[in-house]
Amino acid sequence: MKHYITLSVCLFFIGVAQVALGQTRPLYDSASTPELVSGQFAFTEGPAVDKAGNIFFTDQPNNKIWKYDTDGKLSVFMDNAGRANGTYFDSKSNLIACADEHNQLWQISKDKKVTVLLKSYKGRLLNGPNDVWIDKKDNIYFTDPYYQRDYWTRKSPDLTTRMVFVLMKGKTQPVMLDSMVRPNGIVGTPDGKTLYVSDIGDNKIYKYDIMRDGSLTNKQLFIANASADGITHDELGNLYLAGKGISIYDPRGTKVAHIDVPEPWSANICFGGKDKRTLFITASKAVYVMKMNVKGVE
Template identity: 60%
Template sequence: MKKNIVPFFVACLALSCSTTAFSRQQHSNDPVRPGESLKLVSRKFAFTEGPAMNRKGEIFFTDQPNNTIWKYGLDSTLSLFMDKAGRANGLFFDRKGNLIACADENNELWSIAPDKRVTVLLNNDEGRRFNGPNDVWVDPQGGIWFTDPYYQRDYWTRQAPELKHQGLYFLARGSRQARLVDTAFTKLNGLIGTPDGKMLYVTDLGGGKTYCYDIAAPGALRNRRLFAAKGCDGMTLDNRGNLYLSGKGVTIYDKSGTLLRHIDVPEDWTANLCFGGKDKDLLFITAKQAVYTLKMRVKAAE
């Protein structure tokens, strides 16, 4: 018996068109530029951390065991910015061009001026030494948010923390006393806020979770909620609101918490990342002894 195959072909064509449209939609959501892959910049460091972009798009990062801060220029060259850098870990630029540094050699928070003059902003919480400031973000009003977990360092003489908590802190602009905002973490680590100053992401690396808060006022958070059932070391945002979590490679979520993709990094650990470059579309990744770049179809969140 002869079958009418026209409806079958119409159905197949519709399915094909639908699949193609879905593939294009998925492809358009991918923040990585098509055809691009990781590029190794250098492997001459001990342990790289804390990348931060200045207004020009230049990237500064730390080599904590060697107590140095390096610059990755717009011409893709590396240069030493600062030695004796306080064993700096996390970095972030404020609006005046000062580099705010988590200097955990003596458990301090520094402001490093463009001429490399150092101002110690904080070194204790009501007389007790910080555990070791780890990561930092500066909000649009100049307020400084930072995390203070305890990671025993081989260059410390102490063998135990003076504080009973590992906390998230806020330092108001011009203040000399930080406010303890939250301690509900196993061991917190990286953080980042949105450019409009309305949301803050904080990771609990020890608890394997990343949280999101609404910033109700300077130093005040509300509506803490689980963003991803995954902890990380450092994190960054792009101009679409996608959140990038480092650790075992790089994992990217959209603003709703939906997993977009994973970027494999050929190192045991990926410590941190940020955007930079002339067009601010270069993802810069610190991973143990190495640093990498990846060209993106998105840009830095500003």
């Protein structure tokens, strides 16, 4: 009996555990907390990891994309970055950016050459692409809420609906997949079969099945009374929701942990580093890292 009590106490103080395939696995050590990398920014967003584990993120008000390499060095990757928000790498190592200065989707090559992939929907200006996920076929799923920017001349949206889109590889026009109060964070599973989208305007997380043609079916309310500015997931299928700190939910939609971040808002997250075990958090004017015991899968 004493053995079992001791084990329970140890797991409690480890703090965070995920049950997967019948095994208990700690997501991070009890002493781990987010470590400040830098607080020199205006508002950080959109982290994305390349194949080597380097992380790229945006400082939207300052119109820059930064790089945090696997050695922990910060550098500016790109100025005049289209007021990029969410980003994600495609299979050819192009950085796809939600460039909402002019409400576009950009493809940015390694040498910083910009190709505008998308700038309208049925002849109307997009609301402002916000977050993005790309499947292994290079189909681009993105959310298009409306957040009035002080650098826009327009004062109202051209589109009356806030939508979730997919831009299929090689196409020039997106397909509308769903509408929400205000869609925001988005991520899919590595097998390309499941998509998660946060309706931050209605405080809900939805789950969809992805069909072979890229369309969505079987919409489910996955988590009620929870929303996310950004979403990522780990190798166990846990979802990490960025907002007021980082909330972690298991594959069944049960909250298993919360990581406090000492900033007003945590906008987005991804896993990076050489071993993909570094949780990278964009939080207001700062960025943080935290060592995890699980790997990311993006």
